[in-house]
Amino acid sequence: MKRSTNLIVINCNNKAFVFLRKEQSNSGLGFKFIKNKKLIISKLLCFFNLKSGFAFLLYFLSCVVLSAQFETNYTPIEISGEIPPRFYQSLKGMTQIDILLEDEGVSRRRRKDFSTKTSFTLREIFLSGSIYYNDPCTPYVREVTKKIAAGLPDGENIDVFVSRFVSPNAAIWQDGTLIVNIGLLARLENEAQLAFVIAHEIAHYENKHAFLQYVRKQKPANIQKRALDNLKANVAYTQKNEIEADAFALELLNKVGYDSRVGARAIELIMSDKTAGGIQEVGTALDILATDWCGDLEASTYMGQDRHEAHHFARKMLQERRTKIGTNGTSNEGLFLVSENDFEQINGMAQFELIENYFREADYVSALYRSVMLQKIHPENQYLEGKIVESLFQLYLYKKRGGMRRLLKTNRENYLTTDLSRLSCFMNKVEEATLKGITATYLKRQYERHGTEQEIIAISTAKYTELVSGRDAAKAHFEHYIKYFPYGKHYLYAKQRIKMK
Amino acid sequence: MKMKIKSCYYRVSNIGFFIFIGIFILSMLGACRGALHVDKTRGFKSKKTNIGKIVCIDPDFELLTTTGKRKTKRQYKRASAKEIQLNNILVRNAQKNNLTLELVDTELLLPSDTEYFSQLAPLKHEILQVSFLQDFMTKKKRKNRQKVFNRYEKGPVIGSHFSYLADEYGTPYFAVQGITAHRKPSNGPLTYYYTIIADVVRAEIVYREIRKIDAPASDINLNALVYDSFNIISK
Numbered sequence: 001m002k003r004s005t006n007l008i009v010i011n012c013n014n015k016a017f018v019f020l021r022k023e024q025s026n027s028g029l030g031f032k033f034i035k036n037k038k039l040i041i042s043k044l045l046c047f048f049n050l051k052s053g054f055a056f057l058l059y060f061l062s063c064v065v066l067s068a069q070f071e072t073n074y075t076p077i078e079i080s081g082e083i084p085p086r087f088y089q090s091l092k093g094m095t096q097i098d099i100l101l102e103d104e105g106v107s108r109r110r111r112k113d114f115s116t117k118t119s120f121t122l123r124e125i126f127l128s129g130s131i132y133y134n135d136p137c138t139p140y141v142r143e144v145t146k147k148i149a150a151g152l153p154d155g156e157n158i159d160v161f162v163s164r165f166v167s168p169n170a171a172i173w174q175d176g177t178l179i180v181n182i183g184l185l186a187r188l189e190n191e192a193q194l195a196f197v198i199a200h201e202i203a204h205y206e207n208k209h210a211f212l213q214y215v216r217k218q219k220p221a222n223i224q225k226r227a228l229d230n231l232k233a234n235v236a237y238t239q240k241n242e243i244e245a246d247a248f249a250l251e252l253l254n255k256v257g258y259d260s261r262v263g264a265r266a267i268e269l270i271m272s273d274k275t276a277g278g279i280q281e282v283g284t285a286l287d288i289l290a291t292d293w294c295g296d297l298e299a300s301t302y303m304g305q306d307r308h309e310a311h312h313f314a315r316k317m318l319q320e321r322r323t324k325i326g327t328n329g330t331s332n333e334g335l336f337l338v339s340e341n342d343f344e345q346i347n348g349m350a351q352f353e354l355i356e357n358y359f360r361e362a363d364y365v366s367a368l369y370r371s372v373m374l375q376k377i378h379p380e381n382q383y384l385e386g387k388i389v390e391s392l393f394q395l396y397l398y399k400k401r402g403g404m405r406r407l408l409k410t411n412r413e414n415y416l417t418t419d420l421s422r423l424s425c426f427m428n429k430v431e432e433a434t435l436k437g438i439t440a441t442y443l444k445r446q447y448e449r450h451g452t453e454q455e456i457i458a459i460s461t462a463k464y465t466e467l468v469s470g471r472d473a474a475k476a477h478f479e480h481y482i483k484y485f486p487y488g489k490h491y492l493y494a495k496q497r498i499k500m501k
Numbered sequence: 502m503k504m505k506i507k508s509c510y511y512r513v514s515n516i517g518f519f520i521f522i523g524i525f526i527l528s529m530l531g532a533c534r535g536a537l538h539v540d541k542t543r544g545f546k547s548k549k550t551n552i553g554k555i556v557c558i559d560p561d562f563e564l565l566t567t568t569g570k571r572k573t574k575r576q577y578k579r580a581s582a583k584e585i586q587l588n589n590i591l592v593r594n595a596q597k598n599n600l601t602l603e604l605v606d607t608e609l610l611l612p613s614d615t616e617y618f619s620q621l622a623p624l625k626h627e628i629l630q631v632s633f634l635q636d637f638m639t640k641k642k643r644k645n646r647q648k649v650f651n652r653y654e655k656g657p658v659i660g661s662h663f664s665y666l667a668d669e670y671g672t673p674y675f676a677v678q679g680i681t682a683h684r685k686p687s688n689g690p691l692t693y694y695y696t697i698i699a700d701v702v703r704a705e706i707v708y709r710e711i712r713k714i715d716a717p718a719s720d721i722n723l724n725a726l727v728y729d730s731f732n733i734i735s736k
Contacts, residue, residue, distance in 0.1 A: 079619045083612045091610065093581070120577035127559070127607055127623025360623070362630055397658065403635055410634060459661065492673075493664035496702045 074352045074383035081134040086159045090177060092431045093123040095173045106215055118173055130164045131179070137346050137353075145484045148199050148256055154206065160198075163355045165180050166366070168412065169271045172201040174211050180355060181476055184270075185350035190335040191309050191343045192258040193266040195250055200408035205249045205398060209241045225290075239317055246325055257334045263325040269328050270418070271318050279419040285372045285388070286438050294425035296418060302425045353386055363411040364391040365396075365424045380493035386448055392439040393460045395427055397467065404428060439464065452484050459490045462497070471500060506734065508647065552708075554601035558625045561679035564718075569686055571733035582610070583718065587680060587703050590723050598731040600663050623674075627697050628677045631657045631725035634705060661704040673702040687693050690717040694726045698734070708734060 048228035053235040082093065097115045125131065130137060142160045150154030165181040172178045178201055180194075188194050204210065238246070246263065283290060294302065336343060353376055358367040368391035371384045380383060398404045408415075410426050415424045427435070446454075447461045460478035478494040485491065564580040567573045588606055595602035605621055635657035667673040679695040691713065698708040710730060716722050 002508040053607060083610075083618075085612075085616060088610075088612050091607070116577055117575075119583075120575075127622065129618050133618075360626070362634055398634075401635065407634055408638075413560060463661070489665050491665065491666055492702050493661035493704050496664075 014337065031364045051337055064387075070348055070352070070378055070381065072380055072382060074381060076356045076383075077127075077132060077137075077353060078136045078350075079133060079135070084133050086177075087126060087131070087161070088131050088254050090119075091126045094120045097104070097173075107253055109264065110215065114174070114211060114251035115165065119173055122173060122175075122177055124181070125163070132162045132164065132182075135162065135181070136254065136349065137185060140338065140342045140346050141185070141194070143342075144195055145178065145198050147337060148195055148252055149339050151255070152202065152206065155202075158202065164353070164360065166354060166357050166361065166363070169385075170201050172205045172210075174205065174208065175415045176205065177200075178205075182350050182353045185346060186354040187269045187349065188266065189269065190262065191340070192253070192260075192262040192339060193269065194333045194343075195256070195264045195337075196260070196266045198330070199252040200245045202252070203245035204237065204241065205330060206248070207241070207244065209245070213237065234296050239320070242317065242321055243324060252324065257337060257418050259334050262335070262463045267318055267322040267325065271322070279422055281376060282369060282419075282423060283370045285375070285442075286392075287441055288438065291427060292430070292434075294422050294429065296422070299418065299421035299425040300428065302428055303409060344446075352383065355384075358414075359391065360385060361411070362394075362407065363414050364394045365408065365427055366414050366420060368395070369420055369423055371400070382450060382454055386454055386460075389443055389446055389460045393464055396432075396435050396439045396464070399427075399430070399432050400467065436446070436468065452481070453489045455481075455485045458476055458484060459494065466497070471497070506660075530578045538664055540586070551672050552600070552698070553642060554603065555595075555674045555676045556603045556605065556670050556672060556677045557622075557678055558605050559607045560584065560587055560591060560604070560619045562718075563679070563681045565617070565681070565683040567685045568681070573683075581608075582681075583680075587723060590720065591678065591728050594724065594727040594731050597728060598735040600731055600735045601672075603672075620663075620666055624659075624699070624701070625677055626674055628697055628706065631659050632677075632697050632709060648698060649683075656706040656709075658698050659701070659704050661699040664700075664704060673700045674707075675699050677700055680723065684688050684717075689715065690692065692716060692718045692722065692726075694730070696730055696734070705710065710732070 019200070061232070079210060084141065138161060141162055145158060145160045154176065157277060158172075158178055159176055160178045162185065163179045164179050164185040165179075167181055168184045168187045170178065170180040170184055178198065180198070184197060188197075196311055250260045250263055253263070282288065282291070282292075351370075355367050355370050355374065358364075358370065367387055371387040371391065373383045375381065377386075395404070398407045405428060408428055414419050443457075443464055446457050450457050451461065452458070456480045458477070462474050462481055466474035466475050470477050475498055476498045481488065481494045482491065482498070488494075550719075562574040562584040564582045564583065565573050566576060585608070587603055592602055592604060605617065607617065608703060615713070631663060662671075663675075666675070676698045677697060678696045681695075683691045683693075685691065694710075694712045694714075695708050699705065700707045710733075712730075713720060714726070733735060
């Protein structure tokens with residue numbers, strides 16, 4: 001029997017579907033594979049002739065699955081379905097912003113140059129696969145944006161997307177494309193804080209800050225891109241622009257009915273990490289002795305410079321903004337105007353997606369730290385156990401191959417909290433044998449518990465064994481993987497590993 | 502390409518002599534336009550990969566211009582037009598080297614092509630990231646970066662969860678290719694050509710090359726670069 005891929009369509013926005021595809025090459029029996037997933041769904045719906053009832057049932061099931069999945073497991077968001085029109089437009093570099101900027105008294109050539117840079121920068125971001133679509137987060141963020149931008153003259157032009165970027169930030173382009181990072185959704189505490197950040201970005205758009213800075217040669221045309229994936233993003237605009245945007249945002253929040261006092265707290269959350277203080281948890285989970293941790297000074301300077309110092313300017317600017325908002329804020333009621341449940345759901349999901357994206361960006365230290373911290377809330381979550389195993393394996397791999405320093409240096413922008421600095425410092429100075437011991441102990445414990453249930457733990461064990469004891473020793477583990485996960489994503493890899501001499 | 506011209510002893514009239522020299526110079530200029538020095542001195546110690554089919558994920562073309570004020574500008578529109586030319590060159594030279602090239606061009610993406618975002622964009626991201634993070638070259642080697650060829654036996658490791666793609670695309674080899682052309686007022690034009698090939702079943706990068714030439718990214722130059730590259734890959 002020929003092995004082929006499972007087809008799993010999980011679209012939490014609408015419903016959840018799971019299809020298993022088995023193709024028998026000799027007899028021709030089994031399900032025929034149709035690539036267009038929507039086609040399968042519609043064919044099934046037609047077959048049952050119960051489109052609305054069936055869809056409702058699936059929606060209900062998906063909601064149940066979604067709320068329960070955080071307890072025991074989590075399935076990362078997979079991009080599926082047809083590319084939405086606005087997304088497709090940006091993808092093709094068809095962004096048009098000339099008309100909006102006609103009244104600024106700037107030459108046509110400059111406007112065109114700005115427009116070209118904007119559209120190509122957006123195109124690159126969209127093509128990189130860093131933007132979610134048909135996902136459960138975007139519709140909610142859109143609802144909040146719609147609420148805020150309802151009374152604005154250019155409000156209809158604003159279109160929101162959620163990105164995979166881990167930095168707690170958002171950015172808006174002069175064509176109205178607003179990108180909110182998953183890192184921001186994971187950090188905020190309520191809808192009003194999200195509304196504040198969105199309103200702040202809308203202020204930049206309404207006041208054409210990006211364009212004016214470009215015209216005055218203060219900043220290049222693509223500052224927003226850097227703002228998205230860099231923590232120094234907060235210095236993307238001038239401080240004057242930022243304070244102006246804050247004032248606009250507070251006014252807008254008051255008008256709509258959100259509690260504008262949350263603005264100061266939102267900036268506080270962007271500045272600092274609420275998971276801070278959990279280094280002992282990591283020590284307990286991974287059996288690391290308290291004496292092995294780096295001291296605060298060593299942790300902040302082991303890369304050659306004080307990273308906290310390097311971000312001092314950005315922090316100072318944020319602090320100034322926070323103080324101004326604190327004095328200007330009023331006391332309206334209203335933390336949730338769209339939906340509190342939806343916010344909780346999105347926020348919970350963003351915590352997991354953040355780990356997934358840290359891992360995607362090869363920031364294994366942050367992925368490890370956040371997984372351990374989230375495990376405090378969901379102790380039985382298999383996804384988190386898998387991510388800890390994978391992160392530990394990757395860190396050991398880099399240690400063994402001599403690339404740990406480069407790995408840590410690449411991600412040093414993310415290690416701004418004391419805990420992450422100390423963990424990354426530990427990973428830098430730890431001996432290979434010690435890290436091997438930590439990885440082996442954790443892996444063994446998890447393998448005994450979930451070796452036959454969890455794909456990641458099974459394949460990580462096989463890879464780890466191969467790295468430590470050679471291919472022959474790992475053969476049994478690869479065979480174990482093939483036996484228990486015949487439709488797994490690592491199947492061909494495991495099969496090839498067994499065949500290799 | 503080095504040529505040694507032997508002395509000629511022909512008795513010709515003065516006019517005839519000048520006509521001959523003129524034609525000779527013109528023909529030499531014509532022949533030398535776009536001629537390229539390709540270093541083939543470095544051999545590969547590891548065994549051959551026998552690559553027959555490659556899926557090339559959206560080749561990039563980056564065009565940079567540094568002006569007198571040391572400001573570097575990206576020329577998006579010209580680069581976009583050049584990207585189409587590069588794609589044609591890649592396809593043409595793959596055919597010449599009996600290499601099956603499945604080129605995924607994002608210019609031709611349709612709203613239904615969601616596989617690009619769920620499968621190929623993450624793979625491209627992974628290949629580029631791993632190639633950077635696991636680039637454990639010594640400083641001495643890094644200095645001579647313009648001609649870097651690696652055919653790995655134990656190459657940089659990528660995630661094994663991409664191995665299922667080999668089934669869907671009919672090959673385990675996925676390539677990230679591109680050109681970065683930089684025009685500086687002081688140094689003249691520079692062109693970098695890179696190819697990174699990952700074997701998704703082995704979960705490794707199996708081949709990588711970076712070439713630098715002190716010439717513009719013209720069709721003739723790119724043709725020569727790509728032909729030579731594919732010639733090495735297909736062997």
